[in-house]
Structures are given as structure tokens and as C-alpha cells.
Amino acid sequence: MERYRDELAAEIPEVDLWCGLDTAPLLEALARRPEGGAGGEAGSGPAVPVPRRPRPVSAYLKVSDGCDRRCAFCAIPLIKGDYETVPAEEVLRTARAQLAAGARELVLVGQDTSRWAQPGWGGMSRLLAELAALEPGPTWLRLLYLQPDGIDDTLLEALATHAVPYVDVPLQHASGAVLRRMRRSGDGAAHLALLERVRAALPGAAVRSTFITGFPGETDAEFEELEDFVREAGLAVAGVFVYDEQEGTAAAGMPGAVPHEIALERAARLGELIDREATRFWSALTGRETDVLVERGTARAKGTAVGRIALQAPDVDGRAVLTGARVRRGQLVRAVVRDALGYDVEVVASTGGP
Ligand code: SF4
Structure with a gap:
């Protein structure tokens, strides 16, 4: 539109x-x-x-708009223009207002969040530190849309100190040849090395990603490289999109168009593989104690509440179904993971609630 x-x-x-x-x-x-x-x-x-509406438990905090990258498939720079940083003062002012309105979690968004920096002020590490130091402060800070080449050790250290162990990194593909055609960097080996660094800094982190099937010229062998990567990556969750040509982008009219049925079939196959692989991540949480941020409470000790653990982002991921305590919306509760059902977890409160 x-x-x-x-x-x-x-x-x-x-x-x-x-x-x-x-x-x-x-x-x-x-x-x-x-x-x-x-x-x-x-x-x-x-x-x-x-x-x-009830006061939001999680609030989105826009830190930038637009994008200077030019991925061959993407129309966002044509729609939103070049990258623009939201000034630190404005981000902090908005954060204060959201926290004062009852938000417990701040979710930082932008097309390319790892690149956030304000000359003379600092980068994302300082922004995270300043947000974490607000009074009243956020219970959880979460950073979405990290481009892989923007994840350096400084950022990982800041995430480990101030944010939840959650890394949302759109990788788009794992074949180096496809990524070059997409005008992106890396390949499966580079992605795996990145994930190793992420896990060294943020043990047990949930990694979310997105992939595209049917990009022009994608061969069976290149798609299989992507499947091989997913088998090794240990992703917690990933979205799969079928390539959709966007007018005015570099990929529009690129030779080697993949028939839509093949792109769809690959997306379904990849989606099933991701679901199977992700099951291992979520099942491994069984028996662990963790925090749950309650989004829908219950006044009855035998009732069921709904929330999320830190490894689940709002709106896009699974949820935590909590039993065993009377809990309020916005409360942070210690609980033990009893089971994983797909991307959801069943948790039981460690204490009897307030
Ligand atoms: S896919 Fe993301 S990084 Fe690439 S141009 Fe679009 S918004 Fe920018």
C-alpha cells in the first residue's frame, strides 16, 4: 500500500x-x-x-527505520528509505513512558538493529546499558532483527549483560552462491561459526531465523545445503518464506526463476525439518527452572495462566502455559518446565504465588 x-x-x-x-x-x-x-x-x-485494552506486558521500541542494505529480494529500502537512527534521547524517553504504563519487557526493533549508533554518544551496547539502568527498569530487554555481520563480540557481551538470551538473526539461506545472488554475505559454515560465538557468549540462547525458498537460480543442491545447515544449526524457531518477486528490486526479472510449485514444496519440506529440529531445542528444557513473564494471570491456585519464558519472543514465538499458582499479569514467576509441546512449554510454578 x-x-x-x-x-x-x-x-x-x-x-x-x-x-x-x-x-x-x-x-x-x-x-x-x-x-x-x-x-x-x-x-x-x-x-x-x-x-x-489491558496494559501491555511487552512494548516494542523502535530504534531505527529504513535500511541501507540492498538485499536483492527486498523492497523495504524502496518503501521505507535509507537507514535512520532514532536518537538515543527519544528511545529512552519512549522507553520510560512504556515502563511507566506498565510494560515489563522492552523489545527493540528496526530493520537492522545491530547497526544502531549515535555519533558522539555510542552504539547499541551503551543503549542497552542505559535502558537496563532505567528506574523502574525493564524486567526483560530483547533485541530483534540482528543482521549476521553486525553481531560482534561487543554486542554479544552487551546482550549477555543486559538482555535475554535470544538472538533473532535472519539468515535467509545457507548456500554461499544463493546468498551472493541475494547480495548477502556468508554461507552455511560462516553461519555455524556465528552460532557457535553466540552460544559461547549466551549459553542456551534461543536462535530465531528466517529463510527464503525458490530464490531465482536456487538449485536442488543449493536447497539441500540449506537443509544440511538447518540439521546442524540447533535453531529454536525459524520462519520460511516462498520467494515473491518485488517490483523494483535487483532480483526482479533475474534469470533462473524457480517454478512456484517447487518453491512451495521446498518451503513445506524446510518447514517440517525446522519443526523437527526445533523440537530437540524445546524438549531439552524439560526439568529446567526458569522465569515466566505472565501475560494472562489466574486468580485460582488450580487455574491456568499464560506467559512466556525468556526464550520466547512476544507475538511470533510459542508460549508458556503455567499452572500451580495464583499469578497476576506482568508478574515474573519462577517455574519448572514440565514438558514441551511443539514451540510451547508447560511450566509449573516453583512457589505457590503471591
Ligand atoms: S532484507 Fe533486511 S537487511 Fe536486507 S534490505 Fe531488506 S530490510 Fe535491509
Whole structure:
């Protein structure tokens, strides 16, 4: 929609407001609507009821926007433009407001978060340290969308000190030849070496990734390299996307288009393999004691609450189903993992709750 707004507006004139990634115009329009509506301006109606939402346990904190990289398949730089850092002061101000509103976890996002830096102020390591030192501080800090070549020892040390042991690194493929065509670096061996460094710094870390099947020219042998990598990588979770040509990108019109059915079949095969491999990661947690951040509490000692352990990110990963205690939303509870069911874990509170 961001890229084709003018064409869409011309073709569908009955739409009153086009609102894409920037939701401010929509919020402004809603705020302008008169209460009751009768006799209001053309197009006005009854006030839109604003649903009451519980205070968020996790809040997203945008640290950058756009991207200077030019991966051959990706339209994001065309949509959002070049990389722009959100200034430290603004990130910290937003974080304070989110924490004051009840957030217990801050999830730092951007297209290329490892690259965050402000000249004269410092980089992501200092930003993490400053966020961790806020009062009241976050229970958990989580950093998403780390590009593999941006994960250096300084960043790993900062993650080990201030953040949860969770590394979200979109690898996209493991064949060096495919990655070159994607205009990305590395190969399966380099990815494995990176994961070894990650695990040395963050023992037991959950590693999340994403992969693309059917990129132009992807051969059976190159796809099998990706499967071999997944068998060795010990990933906790990964998303699989079928290559989808995006207008204006370097890969659009690239020779060697992979038939869609083959790309789909490879995605299904890879997805099943990832599920099987991930089972080993989650099952190995059985019997371990861990923290659970409660997202839906229970007032009954025999009730069931829902939350996440630190190895699970909000919205995209599995969840922890907690029994054995009365717990409140936003509470951090010690619990033992009783079982793993796919990407979810069953946990039992170590104590009887508050
Ligand atoms: S895939 Fe990620 S790193 Fe590559 S251009 Fe798109 S946003 Fe940037």
C-alpha cells in the first residue's frame, strides 16, 4: 500500500483515508470525529468506541527505520528509505513512558538493529546499558532483527549483560552462491561459526531465523545445503518464506526463476525439518527452572495462566502455559518446565504465588 497509494486512491475513490505504516493520520481522524455524530460533518458518524485494552506486558521500541542494505529480494529500502537512527534521547524517553504504563519487557526493533549508533554518544551496547539502568527498569530487554555481520563480540557481551538470551538473526539461506545472488554475505559454515560465538557468549540462547525458498537460480543442491545447515544449526524457531518477486528490486526479472510449485514444496519440506529440529531445542528444557513473564494471570491456585519464558519472543514465538499458582499479569514467576509441546512449554510454578 505504501508504494502504490496514488494508484489505489485513484482506483477506489470511496475510501476516505489511506493509512499505511504511519498510523498518525488515522488517529487524528478518529480524534476529530464528533461524539454522537448526528448533525456532524459529512462522513461523520457515532464516535468510534475505543476498546479498553489491558496494559501491555511487552512494548516494542523502535530504534531505527529504513535500511541501507540492498538485499536483492527486498523492497523495504524502496518503501521505507535509507537507514535512520532514532536518537538515543527519544528511545529512552519512549522507553520510560512504556515502563511507566506498565510494560515489563522492552523489545527493540528496526530493520537492522545491530547497526544502531549515535555519533558522539555510542552504539547499541551503551543503549542497552542505559535502558537496563532505567528506574523502574525493564524486567526483560530483547533485541530483534540482528543482521549476521553486525553481531560482534561487543554486542554479544552487551546482550549477555543486559538482555535475554535470544538472538533473532535472519539468515535467509545457507548456500554461499544463493546468498551472493541475494547480495548477502556468508554461507552455511560462516553461519555455524556465528552460532557457535553466540552460544559461547549466551549459553542456551534461543536462535530465531528466517529463510527464503525458490530464490531465482536456487538449485536442488543449493536447497539441500540449506537443509544440511538447518540439521546442524540447533535453531529454536525459524520462519520460511516462498520467494515473491518485488517490483523494483535487483532480483526482479533475474534469470533462473524457480517454478512456484517447487518453491512451495521446498518451503513445506524446510518447514517440517525446522519443526523437527526445533523440537530437540524445546524438549531439552524439560526439568529446567526458569522465569515466566505472565501475560494472562489466574486468580485460582488450580487455574491456568499464560506467559512466556525468556526464550520466547512476544507475538511470533510459542508460549508458556503455567499452572500451580495464583499469578497476576506482568508478574515474573519462577517455574519448572514440565514438558514441551511443539514451540510451547508447560511450566509449573516453583512457589505457590503471591
Ligand atoms: S532484507 Fe533486511 S537487511 Fe536486507 S534490505 Fe531488506 S530490510 Fe535491509
